[in-house]
Amino acid sequence: MNTPAPPVLTVSGLEKHFVLHNVDGRRVEALRGVDLVVRAGEHVALAGSSGAGKSSLLKCIHRTYIPSAGSVILRRSDGTEVELLDLPDHEMAALRGRELGYVSQFLRAQPRRTPLEIVVRAAVQRGMDKAIADEVAADALTRLRLDRGLWDVHASVLSGGERQRVNLAAGTVSPPRLLLLDEPVSALDPANRDAALELIAGLTSGGVAVLSVFHDLDAMERLATRVVVMADGRVVGEGAPSVVLPDLEVAR
Amino acid sequence: MTAEWVLSVRGLGKVFGPVSDEVIAGTGPEHGSAKYGPTGSVVAAWGVNLDVAAGEALGVIGESGSGKSTVMRCVVGDLEPTVGSVVLRRSDGSTVDIAALDPAARRALRIHDMAIVHQNPVDGLDLRITAGGNVADRLTAAGWRSFGEIRTRAAELLDRTEVPLVRMDDLVRDFSGGMRQRVQLAKALANNPSLVLLDEPTTGLDASVAAGVLDLIRSLLDDLGIAAIVVSHDFSVIEMLTTRCVVMHHGRVVESGLTDQLFEDPHHPYSQRLVSAARA
Numbered sequence: 001m002n003t004p005a006p007p008v009l010t011v012s013g014l015e016k017h018f019v020l021h022n023v024d025g026r027r028v029e030a031l032r033g034v035d036l037v038v039r040a041g042e043h044v045a046l047a048g049s050s051g052a053g054k055s056s057l058l059k060c061i062h063r064t065y066i067p068s069a070g071s072v073i074l075r076r077s078d079g080t081e082v083e084l085l086d087l088p089d090h091e092m093a094a095l096r097g098r099e100l101g102y103v104s105q106f107l108r109a110q111p112r113r114t115p116l117e118i119v120v121r122a123a124v125q126r127g128m129d130k131a132i133a134d135e136v137a138a139d140a141l142t143r144l145r146l147d148r149g150l151w152d153v154h155a156s157v158l159s160g161g162e163r164q165r166v167n168l169a170a171g172t173v174s175p176p177r178l179l180l181l182d183e184p185v186s187a188l189d190p191a192n193r194d195a196a197l198e199l200i201a202g203l204t205s206g207g208v209a210v211l212s213v214f215h216d217l218d219a220m221e222r223l224a225t226r227v228v229v230m231a232d233g234r235v236v237g238e239g240a241p242s243v244v245l246p247d248l249e250v251a252r
Numbered sequence: 253m254t255a256e257w258v259l260s261v262r263g264l265g266k267v268f269g270p271v272s273d274e275v276i277a278g279t280g281p282e283h284g285s286a287k288y289g290p291t292g293s294v295v296a297a298w299g300v301n302l303d304v305a306a307g308e309a310l311g312v313i314g315e316s317g318s319g320k321s322t323v324m325r326c327v328v329g330d331l332e333p334t335v336g337s338v339v340l341r342r343s344d345g346s347t348v349d350i351a352a353l354d355p356a357a358r359r360a361l362r363i364h365d366m367a368i369v370h371q372n373p374v375d376g377l378d379l380r381i382t383a384g385g386n387v388a389d390r391l392t393a394a395g396w397r398s399f400g401e402i403r404t405r406a407a408e409l410l411d412r413t414e415v416p417l418v419r420m421d422d423l424v425r426d427f428s429g430g431m432r433q434r435v436q437l438a439k440a441l442a443n444n445p446s447l448v449l450l451d452e453p454t455t456g457l458d459a460s461v462a463a464g465v466l467d468l469i470r471s472l473l474d475d476l477g478i479a480a481i482v483v484s485h486d487f488s489v490i491e492m493l494t495t496r497c498v499v500m501h502h503g504r505v506v507e508s509g510l511t512d513q514l515f516e517d518p519h520h521p522y523s524q525r526l527v528s529a530a531r532a
Contacts, residue, residue: 018517019519020524021520021521021524021525022521022524022525022528059516059517063510063513064510064512064513064516064517065513065516065517066509066513066517066519089496089508089509089510090303090305090308090496092510093308093495093496093510108491110463110466110467110470110471110492111463111467112463112464112467113467121474
């Protein structure tokens with residue numbers, strides 16, 4: 001029978017606190033010991049009120065935050081495992097992209113780059129051949145319903161929703177093995193949001209391991225294979241969306 | 253995975269005035285100064301380690317007097333470090349310790365293997381000659397002799413750095429600030445250096461012009477695979493161009509990390525102050 005694949009991501013005992021040296025050396029706790037696994041083809045959605053530590057967890061895995069204690073192990077495409085907390089900066093930088101991706105709410109791009117260039121460059125950076133990258137970039141922008149007339153204008157003139165779709169396209173073309181999504185559809189209207197969720201759903205069926213933060217339960221219900229509930233920097237529950245989400249709805 | 257460093261700086265220190273253990277121990281961020289009162293010595297830089305790989309840009313952040321210019325001057329060989337090594341790997345794979353070279357060998361290195369783009373174009377260009385002439389200068393210094401080949405190569409470089417070719421024979425003094433930086437970039441890239449130093453490359457330009465120059469630099473770094481060091485006090489410049497950076501303060505590196513991490517989770521009190529000031 002099916003033995004479950006080894007996890008792509010194994011987080012254990014993860015803690016994060018900030019020391020604010022310029023505010024009386026105050027210590028702020030963000031994560032108080034998080035354990036979590038995500039397997040290939042799994043979409044794990046983090047739920048919980050704001051301040052629960054969901055984004056902090058994503059940022060600690062991406063090393064945008066340096067965790068204070070614990071372990072984050074990533075299983076790479078070649079099957080080897082690597083402890084991200086011990087990894088030298090330049091190796092972490094190299095790992096980002098092909099193995100580990102992070103899509104935030106906001107597009108960070110050079111103002112004079114065009115949407116098509118941004119997405120093509122992202123694909124090429126993850127090792128895709130330029131000719132194929134042109135094709136998949138066009139495909140991604142089409143699927144995200146970005147008006148073709150905007151493909152070759154400077155990204156700086158795009159609206160918030162258009163920028164967000166470019167960002168999502170760039171983050172998901174030739175997808176990394178583990179994808180961290182932090183509110184990637186927050187600025188989209190219903191029709192565009194629907195297309196974006198469709199695209200994200202396709203990633204999971206393609207074998208990408210996804211760990212996400214969405215503020216709406218509807219997106220979680222549609223995408224998540226498992227929901228992990230966080231509160232006060234800890235994991236306080238998890239289960240299938242059909243089991244966990246109704247309780248959260250009531251708690252609102 | 254073994255990283256192929258293009259530049260490796262180890263234990264670099266530069267002290268103006270007498271050096272002793274007391275001078276080193278009595279200066280730095282925890283003393284709030286790079287100057288040691290009793291002897292008047294200035295520890296402009298101490299214990300600096302940097303590595304830059306091909307295709308990578310490293311940022312150096314700090315306010316004036318932090319020691320970033322001293323480090324850069326030691327890297328390019330303008331200044332002899334008191335201690336430490338500055339090892340450059342040339343495109344043929346051989347390595348050389350810049351700190352141990354004689355002046356003639358340093359000059360040769362500056363022509364063939366590394367280039368600087370200065371904040372002030374006057375430091376990098378001869379304003380009295382044409383854009384093409386400035387680029388040609390660097391090529392002839394490297395031994396190019398055929399007029400036709402030099403002209404073709406200069407045109408190619410200027411085109412790559414977005415200088416309209418109709419302006420190739422105009423004097424650089426008639427160029428705008430943004431266009432002068434583009435000519436500097438063309439000249440810097442002339443001999444395919446393995447390392448480029450960008451010293452506040454957009455400081456002093458209008459915001460819209462700076463954005464264009466930054467965009468060009470980012471594309472050049474992406475496409476040419478050269479190693480770069482970007483020195484700036486401007487966070488948006490560091491954020492756009494670099495993947496890793498170091499923060500200098502009173503002659504010491506107080507923190508180093510991935511650029512996004514340094515901006516979102518700075519640890520040293522000084523870095524935290526810098527980041528919150530920039531975000532305000």
